[in-house]
Amino acid sequence: EEWQDRGAAVGIRQEVDANGRTVSRYIKKGVRDFSFGQTLGEGSYSTVCLGTDRQTLNEYAIKILDKRHIIKEKKVKYVNVEKDALNRLTDHPGIVRLYYTFQDERSLYFVLDYCKGGELLGVLKRMVTFDEECTQFYGAQILDTIDYMHKRGIIHRDLKPENILLDSQMHTKITDFGTAKILDTSKKGEDGSGDIPSLDSTDPPEQERAGSFVGTAEYVSPELLTDKNACKASDLWAFGCIIFQLLAGRPPFKAANEYLTFQKIVALEYEFPTGFPAVARDLVERLLVLDPARRLPIEHIKNHQFFDGITWGRGLWKQKAPRLK
Numbered sequence: 456e457e458w459q460d461r462g463a464a465v466g467i468r469q470e471v472d473a474n475g476r477t478v479s480r481y482i483k484k485g486v487r488d489f490s491f492g493q494t495l496g497e498g499s500y501s502t503v504c505l506g507t508d509r510q511t512l513n514e515y516a517i518k519i520l521d522k523r524h525i526i527k528e529k530k531v532k533y534v535n536v537e538k539d540a541l542n543r544l545t546d547h548p549g550i551v552r553l554y555y556t557f558q559d560e561r562s563l564y565f566v567l568d569y570c571k572g573g574e575l576l577g578v579l580k581r582m583v584t585f586d587e588e589c590t591q592f593y594g595a596q597i598l599d600t601i602d603y604m605h606k607r608g609i610i611h612r613d614l615k616p617e618n619i620l621l622d623s624q625m626h627t628k629i630t631d632f633g634t635a636k637i638l639d640t641s642k643k644g645e646d647g648s649g650d651i652p653s654l655d656s657t658d659p660p661e662q663e664r665a666g667s668f669v670g671t672a673e674y675v676s677p678e679l680l681t682d683k684n685a686c687k688a689s690d691l692w693a694f695g696c697i698i699f700q701l702l703a704g705r706p707p708f709k710a711a712n713e714y715l716t717f718q719k720i721v722a723l724e725y726e727f728p729t730g731f732p733a734v735a736r737d738l739v740e741r742l743l744v745l746d747p748a749r750r751l752p753i754e755h756i757k758n759h760q761f762f763d764g765i766t767w768g769r770g771l772w773k774q775k776a777p778r779l780k
């Protein structure tokens with residue numbers, strides 16, 4: 456009864472157990488359990504503040520969404536997708552962890568890992584370009600995380616340096632799952648791939664629009680522009696763009712406006728700067744392939760010469776991040 460006095464909603468932490476069953480951990484957390492600090496940033500529908508748990512003094516990033524604004528902008532579906540996707544991705548160091556959600560009359564709250572290092576984009580802008588060692592390390596962490604996401608039936612659909620945050624150890628944490636596609640793992644594709652996103656009949660009409668969601672122009676895959684469907688390989692196209700951008704200091708497809716950028720993508724019109732390392736070039740050329748079925752699959756990417764020397768798995772996350780130079 457006491458927690459009702461605090462007006463705190465029950466914070467539900469959902470985890471998917473080994474059998475894929477969602478188990479709910481009821482933890483009574485509410486607004487009053489945190490002291491709110493500086494604003495870390497603003498999104499189109501959200502404000503992210505630093506929050507300190509009053510009991511444990513743990514620091515979190517708390518994403519606050521205004522209900523009226525979400526409803527007005529018809530983004531309720533995205534809020535649920537972000538929560539559901541994060542609740543399925545609770546067991547990997549490369550994903551921003553969702554600890555609690557709660558609400559009050561005006562807002563929804565997502566209590567997330569606080570990523571002190573900010574966005575990978577910010578670090579890249581300050582460095583202009585990454586050297587091969589740093590690109591290999593960050594590329595490996597991002598790929599390891601994409602592998603985990605895909606195995607849990609989640610396609611991110613908007614991977615880009617802004618959505619790759621860095622923690623206090625300068626390790627990556629991927630965020631922004633509101634536009635993700637959650638595959639219905641019960642309806643496996645005939646080859647068991649199960650990577651045909653399903654719009655089940657109960658989806659509200661806006662799901663159609665959400666289904667036709669297009670990511671950020673520079674990283675959008677050609678299949679999303681031509682036949683509107685994203686698949687797991689769409690995230691690997693974006694991964695190819697990110698590897699290119701870390702080494703070149705610019706994304707491969709960038710034009711004066713979105714339409715011209717899309718034209719370059721579907722025409723596969725991009726150039727490597729002089730001096731772009733040959734091994735990295737070979738990897739990028741096997742990822743920036745128009746036909747998603749012909750893009751290098753994750754296991755082959757891991758074995759590519761560019762990642763020679765990388766120890767895949769949990770060891771990758773215990774290593775010290777290379778000094779950025």
Ligand SMILES: Nc1ncnc2c1ncn2[C@@H]1O[C@H](COP(=O)(O)OP(=O)(O)OP(=O)(O)O)[C@@H](O)[C@H]1O
Binds near residue numbers: 567571573620
């Ligand atoms: N877990 C986090 N730790 C630290 N900073 C964060 C965290 N999550 C978000 N931020 C910062 O807060 C800002 C807003 O993030 P948020 O995810 O709410 O919106 P966005 O996705 O950046 O914007 P939009 O919704 O328009 O795409 C971003 O600039 C981001 O760098």
Ligand SMILES: O=C(O)[C@@H]1CCC(=O)N(CCc2ccc(Cl)cc2)[C@H]1c1ccccc1Cl
Binds near residue numbers: 521531558563564
């Ligand atoms: O799914 C859940 O975890 C609960 C279930 C109970 C509940 O009322 N909500 C909020 C539903 C909701 C979503 C969007 C808006 Cl704009 C308003 C309410 C959900 C919720 C609570 C806090 C934070 C996010 C969400 Cl989706």
